[in-house]
Amino acid sequence: xxxxxxxxxxxxxxxxxxxxxxxxxxxxxxxxxxxxxxxxPGESKDVGLNAAIASIVDYLxxxxxxxxxxxxxxxxxxxxxxxxxxxxxxIRRLVYWNAFVPNDGEALNxxxxxxxxxxxxxxxxxxxxxxxxxxxxxxxxxxxxxADLALAERAFGVLNPHPYATFTDKIALSKNxxxxxxxxxxxxxxxxxxxxxxLGWHPRLSEKLGLFRLVAIxxxxxxxxxxxxxxAAGILKAGRD
Amino acid sequence: xxxxxxxxxxxxxxxxxxxxxxxxxxxxxxxxxxxxxxxxPGESKDVGLNAAIASIVDYLxxxxxxxxxxxxxxxxxxxxxxxxxxxxxxIRRLVYWNAFVPNDGEALNxxxxxxxxxxxxxxxxxxxxxxxxxxxxxxxxxxxxxADLALAERAFGVLNPHPYATFTDKIALSKNxxxxxxxxxxxxxxxxxxxxxxLGWHPRLSEKLGLFRLVAIxxxxxxxxxxxxxxAAGILKAGRD
Amino acid sequence: xxxxxxxxxxxxxxxxxxxxxxxxxxxxxxxxxxxxxxxxPGESKDVGLNAAIASIVDYLxxxxxxxxxxxxxxxxxxxxxxxxxxxxxxIRRLVYWNAFVPNDGEALNxxxxxxxxxxxxxxxxxxxxxxxxxxxxxxxxxxxxxADLALAERAFGVLNPHPYATFTDKIALSKNxxxxxxxxxxxxxxxxxxxxxxLGWHPRLSEKLGLFRLVAIxxxxxxxxxxxxxxAAGILKAGRD
Numbered sequence: 001x002x003x004x005x006x007x008x009x010x011x012x013x014x015x016x017x018x019x020x021x022x023x024x025x026x027x028x029x030x031x032x033x034x035x036x037x038x039x040x041p042g043e044s045k046d047v048g049l050n051a052a053i054a055s056i057v058d059y060l061x062x063x064x065x066x067x068x069x070x071x072x073x074x075x076x077x078x079x080x081x082x083x084x085x086x087x088x089x090x091i092r093r094l095v096y097w098n099a100f101v102p103n104d105g106e107a108l109n110x111x112x113x114x115x116x117x118x119x120x121x122x123x124x125x126x127x128x129x130x131x132x133x134x135x136x137x138x139x140x141x142x143x144x145x146x147a148d149l150a151l152a153e154r155a156f157g158v159l160n161p162h163p164y165a166t167f168t169d170k171i172a173l174s175k176n177x178x179x180x181x182x183x184x185x186x187x188x189x190x191x192x193x194x195x196x197x198x199l200g201w202h203p204r205l206s207e208k209l210g211l212f213r214l215v216a217i218x219x220x221x222x223x224x225x226x227x228x229x230x231x232a233a234g235i236l237k238a239g240r241d
Numbered sequence: 242x243x244x245x246x247x248x249x250x251x252x253x254x255x256x257x258x259x260x261x262x263x264x265x266x267x268x269x270x271x272x273x274x275x276x277x278x279x280x281x282p283g284e285s286k287d288v289g290l291n292a293a294i295a296s297i298v299d300y301l302x303x304x305x306x307x308x309x310x311x312x313x314x315x316x317x318x319x320x321x322x323x324x325x326x327x328x329x330x331x332i333r334r335l336v337y338w339n340a341f342v343p344n345d346g347e348a349l350n351x352x353x354x355x356x357x358x359x360x361x362x363x364x365x366x367x368x369x370x371x372x373x374x375x376x377x378x379x380x381x382x383x384x385x386x387x388a389d390l391a392l393a394e395r396a397f398g399v400l401n402p403h404p405y406a407t408f409t410d411k412i413a414l415s416k417n418x419x420x421x422x423x424x425x426x427x428x429x430x431x432x433x434x435x436x437x438x439x440l441g442w443h444p445r446l447s448e449k450l451g452l453f454r455l456v457a458i459x460x461x462x463x464x465x466x467x468x469x470x471x472x473a474a475g476i477l478k479a480g481r482d
Numbered sequence: 483x484x485x486x487x488x489x490x491x492x493x494x495x496x497x498x499x500x501x502x503x504x505x506x507x508x509x510x511x512x513x514x515x516x517x518x519x520x521x522x523p524g525e526s527k528d529v530g531l532n533a534a535i536a537s538i539v540d541y542l543x544x545x546x547x548x549x550x551x552x553x554x555x556x557x558x559x560x561x562x563x564x565x566x567x568x569x570x571x572x573i574r575r576l577v578y579w580n581a582f583v584p585n586d587g588e589a590l591n592x593x594x595x596x597x598x599x600x601x602x603x604x605x606x607x608x609x610x611x612x613x614x615x616x617x618x619x620x621x622x623x624x625x626x627x628x629a630d631l632a633l634a635e636r637a638f639g640v641l642n643p644h645p646y647a648t649f650t651d652k653i654a655l656s657k658n659x660x661x662x663x664x665x666x667x668x669x670x671x672x673x674x675x676x677x678x679x680x681l682g683w684h685p686r687l688s689e690k691l692g693l694f695r696l697v698a699i700x701x702x703x704x705x706x707x708x709x710x711x712x713x714a715a716g717i718l719k720a721g722r723d
Contacts, residue, residue: 141424141454149482183623193455197444203680213623214675216700218457241631382665382695390723434696439685459698 002069002092004031004239007056007083009074009099010166011134011159012224013039020224023232034059036079038163045129045161049107049169053082060090069239071095071187074194074221075162077205078108078171084180085173094180094209095238097187097231098194098201098221101208104173108166113199124164131161142193144222155225178210185213185238194221213238243310243333244271245480248297248324250315250340251407252375252400253465254280261465264473275300277320279404286370286402290348290410294323301331310480312336312428315435315462316403318446319349319412325421326414335421335450336479338428338472339435339442339462342449345414349407354440365405372402383434385463396466419451426454426479435462454479484551484574485512486721489538489565491556491581492648493616493641494706495521502706505714516541518561520645527611527643531589531651535564542572551721553577553669556676556703557644559687560590560653566662567655576662576691577720579669579713580676580683580703583690586655590648595681606646613643624675626704637707660692667695667720676703695720 004024006017014033021031037055038047056079060068070091072080077099084094100108109117123132134143139159140152147155177184186206195201206212217223217234224231245265247258255274262272278296279288297320301309311332313321318340325335341349350358361373368374375384380400381393388396418425427447436442447453458464458475465472486506488499496515503513519537520529538561542550552573554562559581566576582590591599605614616625621641622634629637659666668688677683688694699705699716706713 137424138452141426141452145454145456146478183619185623191455191457193453196448197455198448203678203682207678207680211620211623212675213627214673214679215627216673237628378665379693382667382693386695386697387719432696432698434694437685437689438696439689441685 002029002239003065003067004029004069004071004235005060005065006031006033007036007070007072007076007079008033008039009076010162011039012073013041013160016158016224019228020232020235023229024235027236032059032063032065036076038166039160041160045131045163047163048165049078049082049171052166053079053086056080056083057087060087066090067092069093069095071097071235071239072099073097073224074099075108075166078102078166081173081177082171084177084182085175088180088182091182093183093185093239093241095185095187095235096206096209097235097238098189098192101177101205102171102173103176103208105170107168107170109168111205113196120164120167127161129161130164132164132167133159133161144220144225145193146191146220146226147222151225155222177208183213184209184211185215187234187238188214188216189219189221189223190216191219192221242269242271243480244273244306244308245310245312245476246273246275246301246306248275248277248311248313248317248320249280250317251403252280253314254282254401257399257465260469261473261476264470265476268477273300273304273306277317279407280401282401286372286404288404289406290319290323290412293407294320294327297321297324298328301328307331308333310334310336312338312476312480313340314338314465315340316349316407319343319407322414322418323412325418325423326416329421329423332423334424334426334480334482336426336428336476337447337450338476338479339430339433342418342446343412343414344417344449346411348409348411350409352446354437361405361408368402370402371405373405373408374400374402385461385466386434387432387461387467388463392466396463418449424454425450425452426456428475428479429455429457430460430462430464431457432460433462483510483512484721485514485547485549486551486553486717487514487516487542487547489516489518489552489554489558489561490521491558492644493521494555495523495642498640498706501710502714502717505711506717509718514541514545514547518558520648521642523642527613527645529645530647531560531564531653534648535561535568538562538565539569542569548572549574551575551577553579553717553721554581555579555706556581557590557648560584560648563655563659564653566659566664567657570662570664573664575665575667575721575723577667577669577717578688578691579717579720580671580674581687583659583687584653584655585658585690587652589650589652591650593687595678602646602649609643611643612646614646614649615641615643624703626702626707627675628673628702628708629704633707637704659690665695666691666693667697669716669720670696670698671701671703671705672698673701674703
């Protein structure tokens with residue numbers, strides 16, 4: 001029995017991981033799906049990367065979790081890297097699911113192509129609270145390309161505006177991921193085009209982990225919506241010892 | 242119910258798409274498999290890229306087709322890009338199946354490695370009518386690598402000499418594919434080595450589409466012969482809204 | 483009915499191919515799993531690349547094998563390339579399974595990243611007999627990433643120290659693989675991270691074969707342990723005419 005903590009990506013909350021969590025629990029494990037500060041319903045969007053990381057460190061502490069397989073999705077990779085730097089003693093293994101892997105001093109925006117930065121800059125400037133949302137066509141074609149239109153629309157409907165400071169803040173780490181002693185896995189959905197595949201997740205970002213385990217499965221960036229059971233199976237292969 | 246128009250690649254005719262079309266029709270759709278000018282049995286091989294494109298524009302017009310999902314395979318990507326530029330109002334979505342994606346002023350030969358150009362130059366020069374054929378070993382190993390030998394031979398037997406001018410003519414477009422407002426998908430057969438994968442279809446050519454939906458499935462460049470049902474399933478995922 | 487000769491990689495013996503061989507034999511073929519000189523139980527580790535190659539040439543000769551589909555795994559790619567140069571008349575097709583492809587004058591170490599060379603240099607210098615072993619964490623995460631821990635440990639237990647000279651010796655070939663007239667296939671396990679995928683097996687090494695057939699299947703570098711039947715199915719697709 002292993003304790004999994006699944007940390008969602010931008011625009012999501014922990015709730016979207018629940019169908020995945022159910023499938024992992026069915027194999028006898030404990031699964032937590034916290035929501036990062038900045039994405040919690042009704043709370044302030046005035047949240048930077050440091051506070052986002054702290055909210056998950058606090059979650060582990062408040063629930064007294066240890067020996068945790070800590071998974072981060074997309075932007076969640078920023079968060080779990082920070083958590084691993086601050087609370088390594090609670091963690092058994094890190095799992096990056098199509099996730100950003102920052103070195104000390106890097107922001108998420110440093111790892112995305114210029115046209116995304118320009119898009120985010122524009123959208124956040126036009127918002128009342130420095131948040132970003134994805135235009136639906138990008139969501140539908142590049143993020144959830146393996147869904148039908150109805151599911152793409154339904155999933156889009158649950159997204160929440162994301163605090164942009166968490167994309168522009170540079171992470172502060174005492175050591176880079178490759179130097180962290182923790183075991184690490186990279187779970188790759190092979191049809192993910194949320195980043196252009198010429199400037200993609202793997203091997204460009206995964207190899208910043210140093211030694212890591214690759215687990216590759218078919219699917220888009222949003223397999224949590226399109227096939228939660230397949231995602232759960234991938235997580236179990238990535239998360240086991 | 243959607244209307245699909247499947248545009249074949251070099252050396253092929255629309256007939257080779259019929260088993261794929263049958264599987265798509267079984268899902269309730271209408272499917273057309275026209276043959277491009279230059280590949281029609283008994284007709285002249287004195288056909289350039291402009292005439293090839295015009296023949297599919299004419300097909301749409303003569304059959305009064307609109308709201309069409311227009312798919313192009315390989316060389317067919319040259320053709321559908323030209324059709325999209327001339328008859329965008331008839332098209333609902335473009336689907337490139339391991340297909341060339343030209344910008345204005347590019348020829349197919351501009352996107353293939355030098356040793357293919359040299360091969361095509363030699364074969365066409367030796368022909369009576371400026372046509373090219375593939376040597377069987379290249380066909381068998383790099384195009385239809387997922388077939389057994391009997392199927393590879395049978396499929397090779399239905400190919401027709403291809404008018405080489407359609408490879409060397411530069412396409413004239415009023416705008417490049419990335420600027421076209423139409424939704425676009427790239428359907429990728431992941432074992433396709435018809436182009437060397439270091440200089441391959443995706444992401445090298447796919448990303449010329451700008452925003453596009455990726456759908457990836459196992460198979461070779463010639464999945465229309467080796468698994469028409471799997472290809473049909475991929476087309477439906479690439480072609481839906 | 484075809485005769486397959488399966489040539490193992492570093493640290494392995496032919497015995498580890500037996501479950502794969504059984505599945506190929508079940509389809510009516512003859513399969514040999516020789517062990518390369520330097521990996522034979524109880525024999526000297528004072529073996530260089532030339533002697534390793536010669537041991538398989540001798541095996542073909544002593545068993546009077548001809549019309550052979552000769553497969554090499556990983557380091558075994560060095561060996562079968564040398565065998566093909568010396569005994570081409572006995573070979574029907576070469577199959578490289580996530581294997582090194584050397585040109586004349588190249589050593590295996592010329593094709594691996596610097597941190598592996600440094601690791602191997604250190605381990606071999608610390609050994610009594612100029613042999614190398616893999617640290618278990620690298621084996622578990624990067625070589626046999628698709629196994630559970632129990633299988634990873636069990637498989638690690640059957641490995642044998644590998645004569646390092648076979649990694650540092652430069653191969654002598656009368657012609658490079660791309661110029662060899664033999665048909666060639668590359669069988670790719672797509673989750674293989676034994677080499678970093680940014681400096682990986684395919685297309686970086688596969689394309690040194692010139693014209694080749696690609697067959698891609700899911701799995702790690704050690705699919706012989708984790709799914710011998712799937713590997714056998716891949717070998718049959720790669721090995722057929």
